Amino acid sequence: MFWLQKNLPRIVLAPSFAVLLWFVYGFILWTFYISFTKSKMLPRYEFWGIQQHFRLWDNSRWYTAVENLMIFTVLFLLICLLIGILLSILLDQKIRAEGFLRTIYLYPMALSFIVTGTAWKWILNPTLGIQKLVRDWGFSEFTFDWLVNRDMAIYTIVIAAVWQSSGFVMALFLAGLRSIDDEIIKAAKIDGASLYTIYITIILPMMRPVFMSSIVILLHISIKSYDLVIALTAGGPGTSSDMPAVFMTQMAFHRSEIGLASASAVMMFLTVLAIIVPYLYSELRRQDVTR
Protein backbone atom coordinates (compact mmCIF):
# COMPACT_ATOMS: atom_id res chain seq x y z
CA MET A 1 0.00 0.00 0.00
CA PHE A 2 2.79 2.35 0.96
CA TRP A 3 4.64 1.39 -2.21
CA LEU A 4 1.58 2.25 -4.24
CA GLN A 5 1.18 5.58 -2.48
CA LYS A 6 4.80 6.44 -3.11
CA ASN A 7 4.82 5.46 -6.75
CA LEU A 8 1.37 6.64 -7.74
CA PRO A 9 2.61 9.77 -9.57
CA ARG A 10 4.87 7.61 -11.71
CA ILE A 11 2.14 5.08 -12.34
CA VAL A 12 -0.22 7.86 -13.42
CA LEU A 13 2.40 9.30 -15.75
CA ALA A 14 3.39 5.92 -17.13
CA PRO A 15 0.69 5.50 -19.81
CA SER A 16 1.25 8.97 -21.25
CA PHE A 17 4.97 8.54 -21.07
CA ALA A 18 4.82 5.17 -22.78
CA VAL A 19 2.66 6.67 -25.52
CA LEU A 20 5.17 9.49 -25.91
CA LEU A 21 8.15 7.15 -26.09
CA TRP A 22 6.47 4.90 -28.63
CA PHE A 23 4.63 7.36 -30.85
CA VAL A 24 7.18 10.16 -30.84
CA TYR A 25 10.65 8.81 -30.15
CA GLY A 26 10.09 5.27 -31.37
CA PHE A 27 8.53 6.50 -34.60
CA ILE A 28 11.34 8.96 -35.20
CA LEU A 29 13.87 6.15 -34.82
CA TRP A 30 11.84 4.02 -37.22
CA THR A 31 11.86 6.83 -39.78
CA PHE A 32 15.62 7.21 -39.32
CA TYR A 33 16.13 3.53 -39.90
CA ILE A 34 13.89 3.38 -42.95
CA SER A 35 15.91 6.21 -44.49
CA PHE A 36 18.85 3.77 -44.49
CA THR A 37 16.98 1.04 -46.35
CA LYS A 38 15.87 0.36 -49.89
CA SER A 39 12.14 0.64 -48.98
CA LYS A 40 9.89 1.59 -51.86
CA MET A 41 6.19 1.00 -51.43
CA LEU A 42 6.54 -1.19 -48.35
CA PRO A 43 9.19 -0.97 -45.67
CA ARG A 44 12.13 -3.33 -46.09
CA TYR A 45 14.51 -3.74 -43.25
CA GLU A 46 17.84 -4.72 -44.90
CA PHE A 47 20.38 -2.00 -44.29
CA TRP A 48 21.28 -0.06 -47.43
CA GLY A 49 23.68 2.55 -46.13
CA ILE A 50 23.14 6.20 -46.91
CA GLN A 51 22.05 5.57 -50.49
CA GLN A 52 18.65 7.21 -49.96
CA HIS A 53 20.31 10.34 -48.69
CA PHE A 54 22.51 10.43 -51.78
CA ARG A 55 19.42 9.96 -53.91
CA LEU A 56 17.69 12.75 -52.02
CA TRP A 57 20.47 15.24 -52.60
CA ASP A 58 20.68 14.17 -56.22
CA ASN A 59 17.02 14.94 -56.69
CA SER A 60 16.38 18.23 -58.45
CA ARG A 61 12.88 18.42 -57.01
CA TRP A 62 14.32 18.28 -53.51
CA TYR A 63 16.69 21.10 -54.41
CA THR A 64 13.77 23.21 -55.59
CA ALA A 65 12.00 22.47 -52.32
CA VAL A 66 14.99 23.43 -50.19
CA GLU A 67 15.62 26.57 -52.22
CA ASN A 68 11.97 27.56 -51.89
CA LEU A 69 12.10 26.91 -48.18
CA MET A 70 15.03 29.30 -47.87
CA ILE A 71 13.36 32.04 -49.92
CA PHE A 72 10.15 31.57 -48.00
CA THR A 73 11.79 31.49 -44.58
CA VAL A 74 13.86 34.63 -45.05
CA LEU A 75 10.98 36.72 -46.41
CA PHE A 76 8.38 35.30 -44.05
CA LEU A 77 10.58 35.90 -41.03
CA LEU A 78 11.64 39.44 -41.94
CA ILE A 79 8.23 40.70 -43.00
CA CYS A 80 6.42 39.14 -40.04
CA LEU A 81 8.93 40.62 -37.60
CA LEU A 82 8.77 44.02 -39.26
CA ILE A 83 4.98 44.21 -39.28
CA GLY A 84 4.65 42.62 -35.86
CA ILE A 85 7.11 44.95 -34.16
CA LEU A 86 5.71 48.04 -35.89
CA LEU A 87 2.14 47.21 -34.91
CA SER A 88 3.04 46.32 -31.34
CA ILE A 89 4.89 49.61 -30.82
CA LEU A 90 2.07 51.62 -32.39
CA LEU A 91 -0.52 49.80 -30.28
CA ASP A 92 1.55 50.47 -27.18
CA GLN A 93 0.95 54.24 -27.51
CA LYS A 94 -2.14 54.13 -25.26
CA ILE A 95 -4.64 53.72 -28.07
CA ARG A 96 -8.31 53.86 -27.19
CA ALA A 97 -9.45 51.12 -29.59
CA GLU A 98 -6.53 48.85 -28.76
CA GLY A 99 -8.54 45.76 -27.88
CA PHE A 100 -10.59 46.03 -31.03
CA LEU A 101 -7.59 46.52 -33.31
CA ARG A 102 -5.72 43.67 -31.65
CA THR A 103 -8.66 41.38 -32.30
CA ILE A 104 -8.60 42.30 -35.98
CA TYR A 105 -4.83 41.89 -36.35
CA LEU A 106 -4.83 38.45 -34.80
CA TYR A 107 -7.95 36.78 -36.13
CA PRO A 108 -6.27 35.15 -39.18
CA MET A 109 -4.32 33.06 -36.67
CA ALA A 110 -7.59 31.33 -35.73
CA LEU A 111 -8.19 30.22 -39.31
CA SER A 112 -6.67 27.11 -40.81
CA PHE A 113 -4.02 27.36 -43.51
CA ILE A 114 -6.47 25.65 -45.85
CA VAL A 115 -9.05 28.38 -45.32
CA THR A 116 -6.38 31.05 -45.70
CA GLY A 117 -5.04 29.37 -48.82
CA THR A 118 -8.49 29.06 -50.36
CA ALA A 119 -9.26 32.72 -49.75
CA TRP A 120 -5.92 33.94 -51.10
CA LYS A 121 -6.10 31.64 -54.08
CA TRP A 122 -9.22 33.51 -55.08
CA ILE A 123 -7.79 36.94 -54.29
CA LEU A 124 -4.64 36.18 -56.29
CA ASN A 125 -6.62 34.64 -59.14
CA PRO A 126 -4.76 35.70 -62.30
CA THR A 127 -7.85 36.85 -64.18
CA LEU A 128 -10.62 37.71 -61.72
CA GLY A 129 -8.58 38.59 -58.63
CA ILE A 130 -6.40 41.56 -57.78
CA GLN A 131 -5.54 42.00 -61.46
CA LYS A 132 -9.17 42.70 -62.35
CA LEU A 133 -9.57 44.97 -59.33
CA VAL A 134 -6.62 47.17 -60.26
CA ARG A 135 -7.67 47.22 -63.91
CA ASP A 136 -11.13 48.36 -62.87
CA TRP A 137 -9.45 51.22 -61.03
CA GLY A 138 -8.11 52.42 -64.38
CA PHE A 139 -4.73 50.70 -64.74
CA SER A 140 -5.76 48.66 -67.75
CA GLU A 141 -2.28 47.24 -68.40
CA PHE A 142 -1.80 45.88 -64.89
CA THR A 143 -0.96 42.19 -64.73
CA PHE A 144 -0.62 40.06 -61.62
CA ASP A 145 -0.21 36.40 -62.43
CA TRP A 146 2.19 35.25 -59.71
CA LEU A 147 -0.02 32.29 -58.84
CA VAL A 148 0.55 30.69 -62.25
CA ASN A 149 4.05 32.06 -62.80
CA ARG A 150 6.78 29.51 -62.16
CA ASP A 151 9.22 32.13 -60.89
CA MET A 152 6.79 33.96 -58.64
CA ALA A 153 4.47 31.29 -57.22
CA ILE A 154 6.55 30.87 -54.06
CA TYR A 155 6.05 34.56 -53.23
CA THR A 156 2.28 34.14 -53.19
CA ILE A 157 2.78 31.67 -50.35
CA VAL A 158 4.80 34.31 -48.52
CA ILE A 159 1.99 36.84 -48.99
CA ALA A 160 -0.66 34.56 -47.54
CA ALA A 161 1.57 33.27 -44.73
CA VAL A 162 2.49 36.79 -43.63
CA TRP A 163 -1.16 37.74 -43.56
CA GLN A 164 -1.89 34.78 -41.32
CA SER A 165 1.03 34.94 -38.90
CA SER A 166 2.20 38.55 -38.55
CA GLY A 167 -0.50 39.33 -35.98
CA PHE A 168 0.96 36.63 -33.82
CA VAL A 169 4.34 38.38 -33.70
CA MET A 170 2.46 41.56 -32.80
CA ALA A 171 0.82 39.76 -29.85
CA LEU A 172 4.14 38.38 -28.61
CA PHE A 173 5.86 41.75 -28.80
CA LEU A 174 2.96 43.58 -27.24
CA ALA A 175 3.06 41.20 -24.29
CA GLY A 176 6.79 41.87 -24.06
CA LEU A 177 6.35 45.64 -24.21
CA ARG A 178 3.74 45.51 -21.47
CA SER A 179 6.14 43.77 -19.15
CA ILE A 180 8.64 46.63 -19.41
CA ASP A 181 8.62 49.06 -16.53
CA ASP A 182 7.11 52.43 -17.45
CA GLU A 183 9.68 54.13 -15.23
CA ILE A 184 12.43 53.35 -17.71
CA ILE A 185 10.61 55.22 -20.46
CA LYS A 186 9.80 58.12 -18.15
CA ALA A 187 13.40 58.40 -17.01
CA ALA A 188 14.68 58.37 -20.58
CA LYS A 189 12.14 61.02 -21.55
CA ILE A 190 13.29 63.27 -18.73
CA ASP A 191 16.81 62.84 -20.05
CA GLY A 192 15.50 64.29 -23.29
CA ALA A 193 15.53 61.14 -25.43
CA SER A 194 12.99 61.02 -28.24
CA LEU A 195 10.46 58.23 -28.37
CA TYR A 196 12.19 56.83 -31.45
CA THR A 197 15.57 56.61 -29.72
CA ILE A 198 13.97 55.13 -26.63
CA TYR A 199 12.48 52.28 -28.62
CA ILE A 200 15.50 51.62 -30.79
CA THR A 201 18.24 51.89 -28.18
CA ILE A 202 16.53 50.89 -24.94
CA ILE A 203 13.34 48.92 -25.40
CA LEU A 204 13.97 46.69 -28.41
CA PRO A 205 17.32 45.47 -27.02
CA MET A 206 15.45 44.54 -23.83
CA MET A 207 13.13 42.37 -25.93
CA ARG A 208 15.81 39.86 -26.82
CA PRO A 209 13.87 36.89 -25.40
CA VAL A 210 10.78 37.90 -27.40
CA PHE A 211 12.88 38.14 -30.55
CA MET A 212 14.25 34.71 -29.80
CA SER A 213 10.90 33.03 -29.31
CA SER A 214 9.32 34.82 -32.28
CA ILE A 215 12.12 33.75 -34.57
CA VAL A 216 12.05 30.17 -33.35
CA ILE A 217 8.28 29.93 -33.79
CA LEU A 218 8.33 31.50 -37.24
CA LEU A 219 11.16 29.20 -38.32
CA HIS A 220 9.21 26.28 -37.00
CA ILE A 221 6.09 27.32 -38.92
CA SER A 222 8.04 27.75 -42.12
CA ILE A 223 9.86 24.41 -41.95
CA LYS A 224 6.58 22.62 -41.36
CA SER A 225 4.60 24.61 -43.94
CA TYR A 226 2.54 22.17 -45.89
CA ASP A 227 -1.18 23.00 -45.78
CA LEU A 228 -0.79 26.48 -47.20
CA VAL A 229 1.28 25.28 -50.13
CA ILE A 230 -1.25 22.56 -50.90
CA ALA A 231 -4.21 24.92 -50.71
CA LEU A 232 -2.62 27.79 -52.60
CA THR A 233 -0.43 26.35 -55.35
CA ALA A 234 -0.29 22.58 -54.66
CA GLY A 235 3.44 22.97 -55.25
CA GLY A 236 2.86 24.22 -58.77
CA PRO A 237 3.02 25.33 -61.48
CA GLY A 238 4.84 22.06 -62.04
CA THR A 239 6.98 21.66 -58.95
CA SER A 240 8.10 25.27 -58.84
CA SER A 241 6.65 26.08 -55.41
CA ASP A 242 7.42 22.76 -53.73
CA MET A 243 8.53 22.73 -50.12
CA PRO A 244 10.23 19.93 -48.15
CA ALA A 245 7.04 18.96 -46.32
CA VAL A 246 5.19 18.68 -49.64
CA PHE A 247 8.05 16.68 -51.14
CA MET A 248 7.94 14.29 -48.20
CA THR A 249 4.22 13.50 -48.42
CA GLN A 250 4.40 13.26 -52.21
CA MET A 251 7.16 10.64 -52.00
CA ALA A 252 5.48 8.83 -49.12
CA PHE A 253 1.90 8.61 -50.33
CA HIS A 254 1.93 9.15 -54.09
CA ARG A 255 5.27 7.98 -55.44
CA SER A 256 5.78 4.86 -53.29
CA GLU A 257 9.21 6.07 -52.25
CA ILE A 258 9.10 5.41 -48.52
CA GLY A 259 12.86 5.34 -48.17
CA LEU A 260 13.33 8.63 -49.95
CA ALA A 261 10.43 10.18 -48.05
CA SER A 262 12.02 9.10 -44.78
CA ALA A 263 15.34 10.59 -45.82
CA SER A 264 13.65 13.94 -46.44
CA ALA A 265 11.78 13.68 -43.13
CA VAL A 266 15.09 13.07 -41.39
CA MET A 267 16.48 16.25 -42.97
CA MET A 268 13.48 18.21 -41.73
CA PHE A 269 13.81 16.70 -38.28
CA LEU A 270 17.50 17.54 -38.05
CA THR A 271 16.84 21.13 -39.13
CA VAL A 272 14.22 21.55 -36.42
CA LEU A 273 16.58 19.93 -33.93
CA ALA A 274 19.33 22.40 -34.79
CA ILE A 275 16.96 25.28 -34.03
CA ILE A 276 15.07 23.94 -31.05
CA VAL A 277 17.81 22.40 -28.94
CA PRO A 278 19.86 25.60 -28.48
CA TYR A 279 16.64 27.53 -27.92
CA LEU A 280 15.28 25.21 -25.26
CA TYR A 281 18.70 25.05 -23.65
CA SER A 282 19.00 28.82 -23.33
CA GLU A 283 15.34 29.17 -22.38
CA LEU A 284 15.52 26.63 -19.57
CA ARG A 285 18.80 28.05 -18.32
CA ARG A 286 17.38 31.55 -18.28
CA GLN A 287 14.50 30.36 -16.15
CA ASP A 288 16.80 28.56 -13.76
CA VAL A 289 18.73 31.77 -13.30
CA THR A 290 15.66 33.88 -12.65
CA ARG A 291 14.03 31.36 -10.37
Add this chain to the structure above:
Amino acid sequence: MSPADQLQMQSLERSASFKRSFYRFLLFFILGLFALYYIAPMYVMIVTSLKSMEEIRQGNLMTLPREILFDAWKIAWGGRGYDAGDVFLRPYFWNSMKMVIPAVVVSTFFGALNGYALTKWRFKGDNLVFLLFLFGCFIPYQAILLPMARTLGILGISNSIAGLVLVHSVYGLSFTTLFCRNYYVSISDEIVKAARIDGAGFFKIFFKVLLPISGPILVVTVIWQFTNIWNDFLFGSSFSFGEAAPIQVALNNMVLTSTSVKQYNVDMAAAFIAGFPTLVVYIIAGKYFIRGLTAGSVKG
Protein backbone atom coordinates in the same frame (compact mmCIF):
# COMPACT_ATOMS: atom_id res chain seq x y z
CA MET B 1 8.30 87.96 -19.38
CA SER B 2 7.57 90.53 -22.03
CA PRO B 3 4.35 90.32 -24.06
CA ALA B 4 6.41 89.38 -27.11
CA ASP B 5 7.96 86.45 -25.25
CA GLN B 6 4.54 85.33 -24.11
CA LEU B 7 3.30 85.35 -27.68
CA GLN B 8 6.28 83.29 -28.77
CA MET B 9 5.64 80.79 -25.98
CA GLN B 10 2.05 80.45 -27.03
CA SER B 11 2.93 79.80 -30.64
CA LEU B 12 5.55 77.26 -29.56
CA GLU B 13 2.98 75.47 -27.48
CA ARG B 14 0.50 75.59 -30.31
CA SER B 15 2.99 74.09 -32.75
CA ALA B 16 3.90 71.42 -30.21
CA SER B 17 0.27 70.47 -29.76
CA PHE B 18 -0.22 70.60 -33.51
CA LYS B 19 2.72 68.26 -33.91
CA ARG B 20 1.26 65.96 -31.28
CA SER B 21 -2.12 65.76 -32.92
CA PHE B 22 -0.47 65.24 -36.29
CA TYR B 23 1.46 62.26 -34.94
CA ARG B 24 -1.70 60.99 -33.31
CA PHE B 25 -3.46 61.20 -36.67
CA LEU B 26 -0.59 59.43 -38.43
CA LEU B 27 -0.66 56.73 -35.78
CA PHE B 28 -4.33 56.01 -36.27
CA PHE B 29 -3.94 56.22 -40.02
CA ILE B 30 -1.28 53.50 -40.08
CA LEU B 31 -3.15 51.33 -37.61
CA GLY B 32 -6.31 51.70 -39.65
CA LEU B 33 -4.51 50.82 -42.85
CA PHE B 34 -3.28 47.59 -41.31
CA ALA B 35 -6.75 46.83 -39.99
CA LEU B 36 -8.02 47.11 -43.56
CA TYR B 37 -5.25 44.81 -44.75
CA TYR B 38 -6.26 42.09 -42.28
CA ILE B 39 -9.98 42.55 -42.84
CA ALA B 40 -9.88 42.68 -46.64
CA PRO B 41 -9.62 38.93 -47.34
CA MET B 42 -12.53 38.23 -44.99
CA TYR B 43 -14.56 40.94 -46.72
CA VAL B 44 -13.71 39.47 -50.12
CA MET B 45 -14.68 35.99 -48.92
CA ILE B 46 -18.07 37.06 -47.64
CA VAL B 47 -18.89 39.36 -50.55
CA THR B 48 -17.89 36.76 -53.13
CA SER B 49 -19.94 34.05 -51.43
CA LEU B 50 -23.07 36.17 -51.73
CA LYS B 51 -22.78 36.84 -55.47
CA SER B 52 -23.81 34.82 -58.50
CA MET B 53 -21.03 33.56 -60.79
CA GLU B 54 -22.23 35.96 -63.46
CA GLU B 55 -21.84 38.90 -61.15
CA ILE B 56 -18.42 37.68 -60.03
CA ARG B 57 -17.22 37.76 -63.63
CA GLN B 58 -18.67 41.23 -64.24
CA GLY B 59 -17.52 42.96 -61.06
CA ASN B 60 -14.30 42.72 -59.08
CA LEU B 61 -13.18 41.55 -55.64
CA MET B 62 -14.43 44.59 -53.77
CA THR B 63 -17.76 45.31 -55.43
CA LEU B 64 -20.77 44.63 -53.26
CA PRO B 65 -23.34 42.15 -54.54
CA ARG B 66 -26.23 43.78 -56.36
CA GLU B 67 -28.50 41.11 -55.03
CA ILE B 68 -27.65 39.03 -51.98
CA LEU B 69 -27.87 35.33 -52.84
CA PHE B 70 -27.46 32.44 -50.43
CA ASP B 71 -27.34 29.79 -53.18
CA ALA B 72 -23.58 29.33 -52.84
CA TRP B 73 -23.96 28.76 -49.11
CA LYS B 74 -26.64 26.14 -49.65
CA ILE B 75 -24.51 24.33 -52.22
CA ALA B 76 -21.38 24.50 -50.04
CA TRP B 77 -23.21 23.09 -47.05
CA GLY B 78 -25.71 20.69 -48.56
CA GLY B 79 -24.72 20.07 -52.17
CA ARG B 80 -26.53 20.44 -55.45
CA GLY B 81 -28.71 17.43 -54.97
CA TYR B 82 -27.22 15.01 -57.49
CA ASP B 83 -25.15 12.00 -56.58
CA ALA B 84 -21.98 11.77 -58.62
CA GLY B 85 -19.05 13.98 -57.69
CA ASP B 86 -21.08 16.28 -55.51
CA VAL B 87 -18.77 17.34 -52.68
CA PHE B 88 -20.32 19.40 -49.90
CA LEU B 89 -19.34 20.11 -46.34
CA ARG B 90 -22.17 18.99 -44.08
CA PRO B 91 -21.04 15.39 -43.43
CA TYR B 92 -17.42 16.44 -43.04
CA PHE B 93 -18.33 19.19 -40.63
CA TRP B 94 -19.84 16.55 -38.35
CA ASN B 95 -16.84 14.28 -38.97
CA SER B 96 -14.63 17.04 -37.62
CA MET B 97 -16.87 17.51 -34.60
CA LYS B 98 -16.80 13.78 -33.87
CA MET B 99 -13.03 13.89 -34.15
CA VAL B 100 -12.35 17.10 -32.23
CA ILE B 101 -14.49 16.58 -29.14
CA PRO B 102 -13.11 13.23 -27.92
CA ALA B 103 -9.54 14.17 -28.87
CA VAL B 104 -9.76 17.45 -26.94
CA VAL B 105 -11.27 15.79 -23.87
CA VAL B 106 -8.77 12.92 -23.75
CA SER B 107 -5.66 15.03 -24.37
CA THR B 108 -6.72 17.75 -21.93
CA PHE B 109 -7.55 15.30 -19.15
CA PHE B 110 -4.25 13.46 -19.40
CA GLY B 111 -2.37 16.73 -19.82
CA ALA B 112 -3.81 18.03 -16.55
CA LEU B 113 -3.04 14.78 -14.76
CA ASN B 114 0.53 14.75 -16.10
CA GLY B 115 1.09 18.37 -15.21
CA TYR B 116 -0.14 17.69 -11.69
CA ALA B 117 2.01 14.59 -11.20
CA LEU B 118 5.06 16.41 -12.56
CA THR B 119 4.78 19.44 -10.31
CA LYS B 120 3.15 18.43 -7.05
CA TRP B 121 4.66 14.99 -6.61
CA ARG B 122 8.25 15.55 -7.63
CA PHE B 123 10.24 12.41 -8.20
CA LYS B 124 13.70 11.61 -9.43
CA GLY B 125 13.97 12.24 -13.15
CA ASP B 126 10.78 14.28 -13.42
CA ASN B 127 12.61 17.08 -15.20
CA LEU B 128 13.87 14.72 -17.86
CA VAL B 129 10.36 13.36 -18.34
CA PHE B 130 9.07 16.89 -18.76
CA LEU B 131 11.83 17.74 -21.23
CA LEU B 132 10.86 14.73 -23.35
CA PHE B 133 7.25 15.89 -23.37
CA LEU B 134 8.33 19.44 -24.16
CA PHE B 135 10.38 18.33 -27.11
CA GLY B 136 7.35 16.50 -28.45
CA CYS B 137 5.76 19.92 -29.12
CA PHE B 138 8.37 20.73 -31.72
CA ILE B 139 8.87 17.62 -33.79
CA PRO B 140 8.01 18.00 -37.45
CA TYR B 141 5.18 15.52 -37.97
CA GLN B 142 6.72 14.32 -41.23
CA ALA B 143 9.12 12.34 -39.06
CA ILE B 144 6.28 10.23 -37.62
CA LEU B 145 3.87 10.17 -40.54
CA LEU B 146 4.86 6.86 -42.13
CA PRO B 147 5.08 4.72 -38.98
CA MET B 148 1.78 6.23 -37.81
CA ALA B 149 0.10 5.26 -41.06
CA ARG B 150 1.33 1.69 -40.61
CA THR B 151 0.32 1.59 -36.95
CA LEU B 152 -3.20 2.73 -37.80
CA GLY B 153 -3.31 0.02 -40.43
CA ILE B 154 -2.22 -2.66 -37.98
CA LEU B 155 -4.75 -1.46 -35.41
CA GLY B 156 -7.40 -1.61 -38.11
CA ILE B 157 -8.42 2.03 -37.72
CA SER B 158 -6.83 3.63 -40.76
CA ASN B 159 -9.20 5.90 -42.65
CA SER B 160 -11.54 6.24 -39.69
CA ILE B 161 -12.50 8.95 -37.28
CA ALA B 162 -11.35 6.74 -34.40
CA GLY B 163 -7.89 6.69 -35.94
CA LEU B 164 -7.77 10.48 -36.18
CA VAL B 165 -8.96 10.78 -32.58
CA LEU B 166 -6.05 8.58 -31.52
CA VAL B 167 -3.52 10.57 -33.56
CA HIS B 168 -4.67 13.94 -32.28
CA SER B 169 -4.89 12.76 -28.67
CA VAL B 170 -1.37 11.39 -28.80
CA TYR B 171 0.30 14.39 -30.41
CA GLY B 172 -1.72 16.87 -28.39
CA LEU B 173 -0.46 15.35 -25.17
CA SER B 174 2.84 17.23 -25.30
CA PHE B 175 1.08 20.59 -25.53
CA THR B 176 -1.54 19.89 -22.87
CA THR B 177 1.11 18.56 -20.48
CA LEU B 178 3.24 21.64 -21.11
CA PHE B 179 0.38 24.07 -20.52
CA CYS B 180 -0.85 22.42 -17.34
CA ARG B 181 2.59 21.78 -15.95
CA ASN B 182 3.52 25.45 -16.32
CA TYR B 183 0.29 26.50 -14.63
CA TYR B 184 0.60 24.10 -11.71
CA VAL B 185 4.21 25.14 -11.12
CA SER B 186 2.91 28.61 -10.28
CA ILE B 187 0.40 27.26 -7.75
CA SER B 188 1.68 27.13 -4.19
CA ASP B 189 2.71 23.69 -2.93
CA GLU B 190 1.27 24.62 0.46
CA ILE B 191 -2.29 23.81 -0.65
CA VAL B 192 -1.25 20.32 -1.62
CA LYS B 193 0.77 19.85 1.55
CA ALA B 194 -2.17 20.92 3.70
CA ALA B 195 -4.47 18.50 1.92
CA ARG B 196 -1.94 15.70 2.39
CA ILE B 197 -1.75 16.36 6.09
CA ASP B 198 -5.54 16.12 6.15
CA GLY B 199 -5.12 12.64 4.71
CA ALA B 200 -6.15 13.27 1.11
CA GLY B 201 -4.52 11.03 -1.47
CA PHE B 202 -3.19 11.61 -4.96
CA PHE B 203 -6.48 11.55 -6.83
CA LYS B 204 -8.54 13.24 -4.14
CA ILE B 205 -6.16 16.20 -4.17
CA PHE B 206 -6.30 16.33 -7.94
CA PHE B 207 -10.07 16.28 -8.21
CA LYS B 208 -11.01 18.20 -5.06
CA VAL B 209 -8.19 20.70 -4.68
CA LEU B 210 -6.45 21.30 -7.98
CA LEU B 211 -9.09 20.85 -10.66
CA PRO B 212 -11.49 23.41 -9.10
CA ILE B 213 -8.82 26.11 -9.45
CA SER B 214 -7.65 24.97 -12.90
CA GLY B 215 -10.38 26.81 -14.78
CA PRO B 216 -8.21 29.32 -16.65
CA ILE B 217 -5.61 26.83 -17.84
CA LEU B 218 -8.22 24.28 -18.86
CA VAL B 219 -9.94 26.91 -21.00
CA VAL B 220 -6.62 27.82 -22.60
CA THR B 221 -5.79 24.17 -23.22
CA VAL B 222 -9.19 23.26 -24.61
CA ILE B 223 -9.18 26.24 -26.97
CA TRP B 224 -5.66 25.49 -28.13
CA GLN B 225 -6.47 21.85 -28.80
CA PHE B 226 -9.81 22.61 -30.43
CA THR B 227 -8.27 25.16 -32.80
CA ASN B 228 -5.31 22.98 -33.72
CA ILE B 229 -7.29 19.81 -34.28
CA TRP B 230 -10.09 21.53 -36.16
CA ASN B 231 -7.56 23.25 -38.40
CA ASP B 232 -5.36 20.21 -38.97
CA PHE B 233 -4.84 19.16 -42.53
CA LEU B 234 -1.67 17.05 -42.52
CA PHE B 235 -3.01 14.21 -40.39
CA GLY B 236 -6.45 14.41 -41.93
CA SER B 237 -5.15 14.17 -45.47
CA SER B 238 -2.55 11.51 -44.66
CA PHE B 239 -4.73 9.15 -42.66
CA SER B 240 -8.19 9.56 -44.16
CA PHE B 241 -9.93 9.98 -47.45
CA GLY B 242 -13.45 9.75 -48.79
CA GLU B 243 -16.20 9.67 -46.23
CA ALA B 244 -14.05 9.69 -43.11
CA ALA B 245 -12.24 12.92 -43.99
CA PRO B 246 -12.34 15.93 -41.67
CA ILE B 247 -13.59 19.28 -42.90
CA GLN B 248 -10.28 20.85 -43.93
CA VAL B 249 -9.58 17.92 -46.24
CA ALA B 250 -13.08 18.15 -47.66
CA LEU B 251 -12.70 21.88 -48.24
CA ASN B 252 -9.46 21.35 -50.11
CA ASN B 253 -11.05 18.59 -52.22
CA MET B 254 -14.00 20.81 -52.96
CA VAL B 255 -11.79 23.61 -54.22
CA LEU B 256 -9.64 21.23 -56.27
CA THR B 257 -12.34 19.14 -57.88
CA SER B 258 -13.39 21.67 -60.42
CA THR B 259 -16.20 20.41 -62.57
CA SER B 260 -16.65 22.26 -65.84
CA VAL B 261 -16.96 25.74 -64.35
CA LYS B 262 -15.16 26.97 -61.23
CA GLN B 263 -17.68 28.09 -58.61
CA TYR B 264 -15.74 30.73 -56.70
CA ASN B 265 -18.78 31.76 -54.69
CA VAL B 266 -19.23 28.19 -53.45
CA ASP B 267 -15.51 27.96 -52.63
CA MET B 268 -15.68 31.10 -50.53
CA ALA B 269 -18.83 30.02 -48.70
CA ALA B 270 -17.19 26.66 -47.98
CA ALA B 271 -14.00 28.32 -46.75
CA PHE B 272 -16.04 30.50 -44.42
CA ILE B 273 -17.95 27.50 -43.06
CA ALA B 274 -14.71 25.61 -42.44
CA GLY B 275 -13.25 28.59 -40.60
CA PHE B 276 -16.38 29.54 -38.71
CA PRO B 277 -16.11 27.41 -35.51
CA THR B 278 -12.57 28.49 -34.69
CA LEU B 279 -13.44 32.08 -35.55
CA VAL B 280 -16.35 32.00 -33.09
CA VAL B 281 -14.11 30.55 -30.39
CA TYR B 282 -11.58 33.30 -31.08
CA ILE B 283 -14.14 36.07 -30.87
CA ILE B 284 -15.75 34.74 -27.70
CA ALA B 285 -12.59 33.74 -25.88
CA GLY B 286 -9.83 35.70 -27.61
CA LYS B 287 -8.07 36.38 -24.34
CA TYR B 288 -7.55 32.67 -23.70
CA PHE B 289 -6.65 32.04 -27.31
CA ILE B 290 -3.82 34.58 -27.10
CA ARG B 291 -2.71 33.20 -23.77
CA GLY B 292 -2.39 29.77 -25.36
CA LEU B 293 -0.34 31.19 -28.21
CA THR B 294 2.04 33.01 -25.92
CA ALA B 295 2.20 30.12 -23.45
CA GLY B 296 3.09 27.87 -26.35
CA SER B 297 5.90 30.21 -27.27
CA VAL B 298 7.53 30.93 -23.94
CA LYS B 299 7.99 27.27 -23.30
CA GLY B 300 9.64 25.64 -20.33
